[in-house]
Amino acid sequence: MTTPAGATERATEHATRRATDRVVSAWPDVDAVERRLDRLVHTPPRRLPERALADYHAWYVEHTPGSRATAEEAAAYIPDGVQHNLALNDPWPLEIVRADGAHLWDTDGNRYVDFLAAGGPTVLGSNHAPVREKVTELLATCGPVTGMLHAYEVRLAKLIHDFVPSVQRFRMLGSGTEGVMAALRVARAHTGRAHVVKVGGAYHGWSDQVVYGLRLPGTGALEAAGIPADALRLTHEVPPGDLDALRDRLAANESAGGTAAVIVEPIGPESGTHLARPAFNAQVRELCDEFGALLVFDEVVTAFRLGMGGAQAYFDVRPDLTVFGKCVAGGYPAAGGLGGSQEVMAVLEGGLTAVGTRAFVGGTLSANPLSCAAGYHALLEMDRTGAPARAARAGDRLRAGLAELIDRHALPYVTYNIGSIVHLHTSGVLHLSLDDPAFADELGPRTRMLGEMSMAYSAEGMITIAGSRLYTSMAHTDAVIDDALARFGRVLAAAAAPGNGSP
Ligand SMILES: Cc1ncc(COP(=O)(O)O)c(C=O)c1O
Numbered sequence: 001m002t003t004p005a006g007a008t009e010r011a012t013e014h015a016t017r018r019a020t021d022r023v024v025s026a027w028p029d030v031d032a033v034e035r036r037l038d039r040l041v042h043t044p045p046r047r048l049p050e051r052a053l054a055d056y057h058a059w060y061v062e063h064t065p066g067s068r069a070t071a072e073e074a075a076a077y078i079p080d081g082v083q084h085n086l087a088l089n090d091p092w093p094l095e096i097v098r099a100d101g102a103h104l105w106d107t108d109g110n111r112y113v114d115f116l117a118a119g120g121p122t123v124l125g126s127n128h129a130p131v132r133e134k135v136t137e138l139l140a141t142c143g144p145v146t147g148m149l150h151a152y153e154v155r156l157a158k159l160i161h162d163f164v165p166s167v168q169r170f171r172m173l174g175s176g177t178e179g180v181m182a183a184l185r186v187a188r189a190h191t192g193r194a195h196v197v198k199v200g201g202a203y204h205g206w207s208d209q210v211v212y213g214l215r216l217p218g219t220g221a222l223e224a225a226g227i228p229a230d231a232l233r234l235t236h237e238v239p240p241g242d243l244d245a246l247r248d249r250l251a252a253n254e255s256a257g258g259t260a261a262v263i264v265e266p267i268g269p270e271s272g273t274h275l276a277r278p279a280f281n282a283q284v285r286e287l288c289d290e291f292g293a294l295l296v297f298d299e300v301v302t303a304f305r306l307g308m309g310g311a312q313a314y315f316d317v318r319p320d321l322t323v324f325g326k327c328v329a330g331g332y333p334a335a336g337g338l339g340g341s342q343e344v345m346a347v348l349e350g351g352l353t354a355v356g357t358r359a360f361v362g363g364t365l366s367a368n369p370l371s372c373a374a375g376y377h378a379l380l381e382m383d384r385t386g387a388p389a390r391a392a393r394a395g396d397r398l399r400a401g402l403a404e405l406i407d408r409h410a411l412p413y414v415t416y417n418i419g420s421i422v423h424l425h426t427s428g429v430l431h432l433s434l435d436d437p438a439f440a441d442e443l444g445p446r447t448r449m450l451g452e453m454s455m456a457y458s459a460e461g462m463i464t465i466a467g468s469r470l471y472t473s474m475a476h477t478d479a480v481i482d483d484a485l486a487r488f489g490r491v492l493a494a495a496a497a498p499g500n501g502s503p
Contacts, residue, residue: 023307023388024314025396027278028416034275036414041428041442043412045449048456052494056459060091066107070095086119086465090455094463099126101475104463113484115422115470116463120301121326121335123387123420124378125475131330134377135370144370152372159379160328160339163308166318167339171348172367172375174334176300176325177205180263182338182348182361183321184209187261187294189347189359195253197246197262197293200237201269201430204298204323210263213237215270218434240274243283250291259293261321266311271301271469272418273430281317288320294344300325300336304379305471306419307388320344329371330378387474392419394476401485409496422470426453426495430468453491460487 048056060068071092075081080088087093094112098105102125104114114126124131142150157170173179184196196209200217204210208231211224217239221232236253238245246262253259264284268276281297288295297319302311304327312319321340329335338361339345350358365371382388399417402424406413414425425431429446432439454467462484464470472481494500 023392024419025392028275028418030275030277033414033416036412037425037428037431040412040414040425041431041433041436043428045427045442045446046412046495046500047445047449048452048491048495049497049500052456052497053452056456057091059459060455063110064092064094064106064108067095068092070107086116088466089458090451094458101125101127102473102477102480111461112458113462113476113480113487115472115484116465117471117473118331119326119465120305120471121329121331122471123305123327123382123391123473124331124385125473126331128331128378128381130381131332131374131377135332135374138369138373142369145365145368147364150369150372152369152376153367156328156372156376156379159376160324160337163379163383164303164310164312164322164339166312166320166341167322168342169345169348170324170337170339171345171361172328172372173336173338173361174363174366175205175336176298176323177207177336178363178366179300179323179325179336179338180204180210180298181207182359183263183296183298183323184261185359185361186321186338186340186344186347187296189357190344191258191260191292191294193258193260193293195234195236195256195259197236197238197249197253197259199264199269199274200239201274202240202263202265202298203270204263204265205300208232209235215430216432216434217269217274240269241277241280243280243287246284246287250287250293254291259291261294261296262288263296263298263323265298265301266315266317267302267306267418267421270430271421272423273425273469275416275418278315281311281315285317285319294320296321296323298323301421303327304382305388305391305421308379308383327378327382328375330374330376330381332371332374332378334365334368334371335375382474385474388420390474391472391476394472394474394478394481395420395422395470397478397481398422398470398472398476398484401481402488405485405489405492409492411492411496413492413495420472422472423468424464424470425468426450427468456491456494457488460491462487 095107096104097107104112160170161167200213208227212235214223266281268274299310299322303324324337325335328337347359395417399422402415427446427449450467457464
């Protein structure tokens with residue numbers, strides 16, 4: 001990768017750090033993971049015994065009355081009682097009142113190891129004081145928003161440019177969803193083409209054109225309630241890792257005006273739930289070049305978590321456009337953005353007085369000083385402390401410990417990690433195939449099992465992402481991970497109890 005023109009000494013420093021910090025210590029053995037996942041979905045679900053589930057439920061009743069009361073009130077005013085899917089929890093959502101480093105505390109005083117990481121952004125750990133102090137300073141001087149230019153916008157854009165050289169121009173937005181919307185619009189305006197290809201199972205936010213093939217590959221418009229079919233007419237899904245299908249789709253699109261963009265999560269759909277093979281991104285790059293489509297990396301999760309250069313530095317593949325979210329505002333709202341070459345991003349130039357072609361992108365609170373200050377200081381802190389590598393070592397330790405527990409208890413569960421992104425698949429629901437004749441019978445029980453496992457983990461003092469994914473941070477020290485492993489050990493031992501579905 002080339003160093004951008006005008007790069008400062010800092011960029012050289014960053015580049016040196018990138019080269020020396022191997023954040024992802026080893027790419028998982030994709031064949032071995034796929035074999036184990038295949039076995040998992042063809043083994044009857046190994047649920048927790050009813051007795052253990054009753055005990056965990058009783059723990060909630062006894063220890064979380066405050067959360068229960070808040071959740072009951074919430075259900076009266078908020079659809080489903082939660083504003084955010086991440087907060088869904090059986091038997092009721094937990095009301096968190098304090099966050100610090102690797103831990104969360106609920107309103108009843110219970111402490112949890114935080115593997116949710118607010119959905120990804122807190123690679124430094126929660127509420128990292130040096131970032132908070134800078135944000136507080138900013139609030140004291142100009143408040144969170146003015147609508148005018150602020151130096152932090154420039155500093156953040158420049159820092160991202162230094163870390164991620166493919167980003168010559170950066171547009172800060174309010175969320176990853178907005179970043180994806182902007183990416184598709186920019187790609188279409190730049191190429192003059194209309195079709196968009198995504199990978200089945202990948203999540204790119206909730207805007208109309210990408211609520212397609214979510215979670216389970218091949219599901220197409222299944223989750224697209226409220227979205228007109230026409231909005232999805234130009235969106236296509238190809239199976240994860242299937243380069244032949246991608247080539248066929250790109251070829252088919254040629255006779256229908258061509259493909260504007262291929263958008264991928266570079267580590268594989270749903271943060272590697274369907275794991276990409278290491279060569280995949282370079283091969284997609286080649287196909288995009290062959291067919292004149294722009295390659296969009298959705299790095300909402302991976303940018304900065306997988307290293308300051310993101311997944312594109314790891315794979316050494318240069319996308320045309322990169323979507324940012326989460327870490328880009330350092331765990332503060334509002335986190336989103338789009339970056340790319342000066343040439344491609346030029347369609348965003350013009351402003352209110354534009355007379356030529358311009359892609360219309362932006363919003364009232366886009367690039368507010370609060371988000372930019374938080375993002376800028378968080379990224380500097382992550383670089384200074386080597387947070388992505390430290391978080392990844394915690395992920396390695398967690399995965400190794402979980403693998404040992406799974407083996408010790410002879411459970412069919414599957415764990416693997418990509419640095420600080422750790423997968424723990426117990427029910428296999430995310431890996432069911434629509435082509436499997438048993439699909440309809442398996443979906444319900446395996447989905448319920450995921451909820452049960454998630455409840456058990458939180459009753460044991462750990463918050464996970466939907467019971468199947470765990471993000472680690474720099475604050476997850478060896479002691480925190482070992483404590484968590486002891487807690488996971490209790491859940492997995494219960495699952496392996498004699499007579500509980502073992503062959
Ligand atoms: C890969 C990916 N893209 C896009 C998004 C959407 O980002 P946001 O929730 O900020 O809209 C997410 C959110 O989790 C994501 O994981």
